[in-house]
Amino acid sequence: DAGITQSPRHKVTETGTPVTLRCHQTENHRYMYWYRQDPGHGLRLIHYSYGVKDTDKGEVSDGYSVSRSKTEDFLLTLESATSSQTSVYFCAISESGQEQYFGPGTRLTVT
């Protein structure tokens, strides 16, 4: 597996609290992505980054923000978590913007 880690791997939080998920890579790849995976929906893109401080929205970006201050780190923030954001979150990296390699995932439960 490519050098991608996600933290935390599991988190339970309450509705209305802020949550930050971290994706860290050691591959020096330019592109980084955040997806959520829910039954029946496959993987849906939340936000992605094509360089330090360069980010763009995906198809399900409402309620999420991201930051990338260093090549190796891509942070996903839920400003005020809701139950609809209970999901498995995957980070992915890509050198070319095509082949993507996924992290191990973070299981988030919002109660």
Added chain:
Amino acid sequence: GENVEQHPSTLSVQEGDSAVIKCTYSDSASNYFPWYKQELGKRPQLIIDIRSNVGEKKDQRIAVTLNKTAKHFSLHITETQPEDSAVYFCAASRGNFNKFYFGSGTKLNVKP
């Protein structure tokens, strides 16, 4: 935006048989089509991909075909084995700087 539809949602085959999973896409500008395999509780892993300037690509027991005119592409697995059991996802993208759109997945069960 792009819309990727994947069929079937579940597929059960006998070991040694072939399996075919099909995806359609809506954006004619999409030019990169990867396939991912996800085992239970694991991360998706890229198994094969195809670009729009190629009609077919093979890698051992797996192959992908692309029909740009009809806007569909398919994954073919021959001589299936129990370890092929997993969920398979297709995706489409316009390439660099662009978003990826995934199908909803196909759960393949290979019966020994």
